[in-house]
Amino acid sequence: MEFSINNEWFIKAISDVSKAVSPNTNIPILAGIKLIAAKEAITLIGSNSEIAIEKKIPARIKGAKVFDIYQPGSVVIPSKYLYELIKKMPGDLLIKVNESHTVTIQSGEIISRLNGWNPADYPSLPNVEQAKSFHVPALQLIDLIKQTVFAVSKNQLKPVLSGVHIAVSEASLIFSATDSYRLAVKKIDIHSDVEGSLVVPGSNMAEAAKLITHESGETAIHFTEHYIVFIINSISLYSRLIEGVFPNIAGIMQIQPKTKVTLDKRKLLQCIDRTCLFAREWRNNNVNLEIQPDSKILISSNSSQIGAIQETLDVKIEGDTNFGISVDGSYLLDALKVINGENVSVKFGGTMRPVIIEPLHDPSHLQLISPVRSQ
Amino acid sequence: MEFSINNEWFIKAISDVSKAVSPNTNIPILAGIKLIAAKEAITLIGSNSEIAIEKKIPARIKGAKVFDIYQPGSVVIPSKYLYELIKKMPGDLLIKVNESHTVTIQSGEIISRLNGWNPADYPSLPNVEQAKSFHVPALQLIDLIKQTVFAVSKNQLKPVLSGVHIAVSEASLIFSATDSYRLAVKKIDIHSDVEGSLVVPGSNMAEAAKLITHESGETAIHFTEHYIVFIINSISLYSRLIEGVFPNIAGIMQIQPKTKVTLDKRKLLQCIDRTCLFAREWRNNNVNLEIQPDSKILISSNSSQIGAIQETLDVKIEGDTNFGISVDGSYLLDALKVINGENVSVKFGGTMRPVIIEPLHDPSHLQLISPVRSQ
Missing domain, CATH: 3.10.150.10 (DNA Polymerase III, subunit A, domain 2)
Known part of the structure; x- marks a missing residue:
């Protein structure tokens, strides 16, 4: 195998497939990246028992030549050293592999040698032709x-x-x-x-x-x-x-909300973020929500060790008021972080029923959180 | 104690003094920040057994009022929770401390309480009046x-x-x-x-x-x-x-260089950085420098496991040539990283004598590295 390649595209490809390589694998060859040099593309593969990533570098990108193949072939190179070395190598690279799988990487006055492995020992990718x-x-x-x-x-x-x-x-x-x-x-x-x-x-x-x-x-x-x-x-x-x-989720999602609260997502997110500071002492990061009659929701948490926090948000309430519920604040935070849009609607089925959070007027996305035992 | 303060200046001061606070200290009160509110300044202190940092927030910064003291006083507040909480609090803060050292921090609709400690139990700063x-x-x-x-x-x-x-x-x-x-x-x-x-x-x-x-x-x-x-x-x-x-360093620094090599600092740094990749297997990160007669220096390292690297740099040589020396590559890297200027001079006293690295034409800064046994 012998080819020359633009350093920049090569490092990008190594970085991409490295994500599938576990450095502390029990199967030594899986600590390597498989490199296949062929006329139409240079292919890199990284894998572990869970996942495999394959990246093809085409011969031309945006009209510019990326590599020249002098002799096709393949080899497996230790991922960690390949990545660190190529990252520190300037300009274009000339890469050669001999019969004992030793890889020579040259750039100008710099000559480096990495001990490689036999590509025949690398596991094949799953066959998905019938997929x-x-x-x-x-x-x-x-x-x-x-x-x-x-x-x-x-x-x-x-x-x-x-x-x-x-x-x-x-x-x-x-x-x-x-x-x-x-x-x-x-x-x-x-x-x-x-x-x-x-x-x-x-x-x-x-x-x-x-x-x-x-x-x-x-x-x-x-x-x-x-x-x-x-x-x-x-x-x-x-x-x-x-x-x-x-599990069949269709049933879980059909709750009859007794109360629907509409509020500013960013404000709620910041509030829960603060409240969670005081909720860590509890196994379930207990954050208490109290639906008050005057279009307000009181959100609080307390910790015997650290202290306590409470704050009131102005909201729009439809349905029952005057009840409280405790939820895991970190779950609420996770849910709010991925909801798009400015406003969210939070639906309550009662103190012991799950809370449903949705982006306002967008039924395509739903986050459901079970209540926790209040303190 | 009661005062109001601009959130931004307060968080900056907490962040500065927190650097002296060890979260896992054996002395519980040292996990706190001492806060002293007086008319002319709000003072924060963080400390451990090694170091103490004191920061004074003046009443006015760039003409703008930073705080208002309603009642002077002091308290010690757990550093970690104070920092995390204040970072998440918007706008100006009203801070009050009661007789049992409980700190109430309020901002608009947000009311939070942190359990504090008696400031009298916090160690005094060293007296440096006679310094x-x-x-x-x-x-x-x-x-x-x-x-x-x-x-x-x-x-x-x-x-x-x-x-x-x-x-x-x-x-x-x-x-x-x-x-x-x-x-x-x-x-x-x-x-x-x-x-x-x-x-x-x-x-x-x-x-x-x-x-x-x-x-x-x-x-x-x-x-x-x-x-x-x-x-x-x-x-x-x-x-x-x-x-x-x-140790008296005057003697160590007086070496009689047999060879002086002048070269581009950035090129040498990048070269040593690459070479170090292959030097890790050795206890002393052995990197070999070979002074060649034709104004060249050959820098190399090799590892039985990983492979090898060598490269040649063009340099200016005064004095003896044709000798090699091995040094700890990570030491060389550390030294080169802190040297200012484009070029460095590297002085050799012989194979078993220390190497001296200096910025070119600047005797105010010197880095000396002992050789290691070559491989």
């Missing part, structure tokens, strides 16, 4: 992920809850996540030829959102029984699926 | 600290080496630091009425540099047998001194 597929605009996919992924369960007691549920049908795409104390749901309209219901590990979805953030255009989503692949421009992200039955 | 003193411009003091402090010993085997040595005389001020493998010295011309030789803990000097960075003007330095105080504008930083005899 079903549909398309989503990248910007919408980022919203779908960010507005749900934080709500997945952080422990593995019920593995299926550590994933984001994706339900695709002819006309809609719904992402949902729950740790059984809260639920986040986001729905968009699409046109799809396929139907499917799958659960993707939350951490992999978060990684997908990060990768997509730097790209624009359509994302192609392919899925089989065991894998899902997100493809956008020259990047592909492969994730395993989680087996198991995701 | 000797001299002045240094803040910008020069920052250079003096930054160009030496990194070279202090990181362990406490010889406590005196964990400090920066300050030698003040009528006409000069010299800062030096050594961990016995390297030495950093910076000298400036001053006019002083006092003479002294003191050793200040390196970590405290680093903290002083950080505090001074945001200030401008003259720094007054007061010192007694046990303490040093840096005073700039409204901030005072108190540090204990380290007892013991600092």
Whole structure:
């Protein structure tokens, strides 16, 4: 293998696929990046047992030549050293690999050698030729992920809850996540030829959102029984699926609100952020909401050790007043952070019933939080 | 105690003095900030057993009123919660303390309460009334600290080496630091009425540099047998001194260079930075320098595990050539990072003699590094 390449595109690709490389893997070769030099593209792959990222560098970008292949081939190079070295190398690079997988990287007067591995020992990517597929605009996919992924369960007691549920049908795409104390749901309209219901590990979805953030255009989503692949421009992200039955959320979402409060999202967010300072002492970060009759909501928290806080917000109230409810302040904060728009509506079904938070006049996005025992 | 204060100046002062507060102190009251409200200034103090920072907020800043005192007094407030809370509080604050040291902080509709401590239990600041003193411009003091402090010993085997040595005389001020493998010295011309030789803990000097960075003007330095105080504008930083005899560096610095190499600092820095990647496997980060006869220096490192690197730099050589020396690459990097100017001169006394690095034509700053056994 021998090729020359523009340093800037190479470092970008290494950085992208490195996100799938676990530095402390039990399988030594997975600490490496697989590099395949072919005439039409230089391909880089990083992977662990959960996720794989593949990036193709095309021969020309915006009309300018990016690389020259003198001899096609492939090798696996330790990810950490490759990234650190290339980041510190100036200008264009000449990269050669000999028969014992030693990689020589040269730039002007600088000559460096990295010990590589046999590419034949690197695991293959999942085969998704028989996969079903549909398309989503990248910007919408980022919203779908960010507005749900934080709500997945952080422990593995019920593995299926550590994933984001994706339900695709002819006309809609719904992402949902729950740790059984809260639920986040986001729905968009699409046109799809396929139907499917799958659960993707939350951490992999978060990684997908990060990768997509730097790209624009359509994302192609392919899925089989065991894998899902997100493809956008020259990047592909492969994730395993989680087996198991995701809870039916349709029932949970149908609550009959007794009270609906409309208020400024930024003000509520800042208020809860302050209140949470005093809520940490409680196992559930207890924040108390008190719906008062005179278009006011009193929000408070107290800690025997630190002190206490309370503040009153002016709101619009429809329905019952004069009752209180305690919720986990950090859950409320998470939900408010991902809601778009200036105003939110908060719906209460009663002291012991879940609270539903929605962007005002936008039923496509819902955040549900169960109450906690008040102090 | 009762006063109102502009949120912005208050948070800045809390942030400044917090730097001296250790969150996990054994002495509970030292986790707090002492607050003293008096007509002419609101004073904040943070301290641990090593360092104390005092900040005075004047009643007027740039002609605008900063606070109103309704009742003078003092209290100690847990630093962490005070900082986090005030950062999240909007606008002006009304602060009251009752007899049981409970602090009420109010801003509009927000009312918060923090449990405070009795200010009488807070340790007094060292008395420096009988101190000797001299002045240094803040910008020069920052250079003096930054160009030496990194070279202090990181362990406490010889406590005196964990400090920066300050030698003040009528006409000069010299800062030096050594961990016995390297030495950093910076000298400036001053006019002083006092003479002294003191050793200040390196970590405290680093903290002083950080505090001074945001200030401008003259720094007054007061010192007694046990303490040093840096005073700039409204901030005072108190540090204990380290007892013991600092090594005499005059002898170490007088080497007879056999070879003097002049080269571009930035190029050398980037080269050493790359070379260090392959030097980590060695206990001393061995980087090899080879002075070649044709105005070239070959810099290399190799690691059995990772690989190797070598590069050639064009330099100006005076004196002997055709010899090699190994040094700790991370020490070389540290030294080059703090040297000002475009070019450096590197002086060699021989394979087993220390290397001296100086900014070209500037004898006020010197970095000396002992060689390591070559591989």
